[in-house]
Amino acid sequence: MVKTVVGIGEVLWDVFPQGKRLGGAPANFAWNMAQLGFRARLLTAVGRDEGGREILRELSSAGLDADVQQTDYPTGSVQVETDAAGVPTYRFRADVAWDHLRFTEAEAAMAASADCVCYGTLASRSAGTARSLEAFLQVVARRRTACRVFDVNLRQDFYSRELIERLLGLSDVVKVNEEELEILAGMWLPGAGDREEKCRELLARFGLRLVVLTCGGQGSLVVCSDGEISRKSSPVIEIADTVGAGDAFTAGFCAGLLGGKRLERCHELGVELASFVCSRPGAMQQIPQALREKFF
Secondary structure, eight states: OOOEEEEEEEOOEEETEEEEEEEHHHHHHHHHHHHTTEEEEEEEEESSSHHHHHHHHHHHTOOOEEEEEEEOOOEEEEEEOTTTHHHHHHHEEEEEEOOOOOOOHHHHHHHTTTTEEEEEEEGGSSSSHHHHHHHHHHHTSTTTTTTTEEEOOOOOOOOOHHHHHHHHHHSSSEEHHHHHHHHHHHHHTTTTSHHHHHHHHHHHHHOOSSSEEEOOGEEEEETTTTTTTEEEOOOOOOSSSSTHHHHHHHHHHHHHHHOOHHHHHHHHHHHHHHHHHHHHSSOOOOHHHHHHHOOO
């Protein structure tokens, strides 16, 4: 049976100096999972404007089962600039459609059928969407076999200790980058030592199943609650930009988990998909058949 995965939160236009591309971490996750053979659903909101209509067309053409709420607020966008290494900085438009996401019986039914849900902190910058997200996750948590993936994605000042603590408490898999791990360690793990120890303490403090740490060109680390550890170096590639790389890693890793693959193989798949996305400009790429076949 095909498994159902849900990305919940923001969808937006990534506006680069050379033009715009569709993005948003939950949308990027769902986009990749759809190409990897899952029933990928996206719970988000857009405006009743041309930007929103364009997003609806693109999501439909990608085969995403999108539960897109339309509101009178504008469609989201973010100004993206990348440095010489392809590392992005972001400036998000305020008070947009996905800041007003609703949780109704339809969303509760979606949550009840999910095998995996992926979410971050950004969508919770507004109180209304934060309540909807947490209500959704509480329904997902009733299914003991469902995987709740918190891809932390700290952006600008759109987070707080209290928010992160609530979202950690609703997850069983957490993905962070090196900078985010240091922020979380400063909040809860002041005496922790190296990266591995910080990941272990995070696991224990919040009762997690897995912590996934990505460190850009310095590789990545996965620490499991049963003591298993996986370490991978980053392939040497020519980077176009790193926009959406973390979301691709999350998708590749989760595809492996849902496929019942061993931890090290899940890790390898996350690295491979992220490396592919880094080699192309923009977050949403058509995954080549040869790469897709590695997931089956």
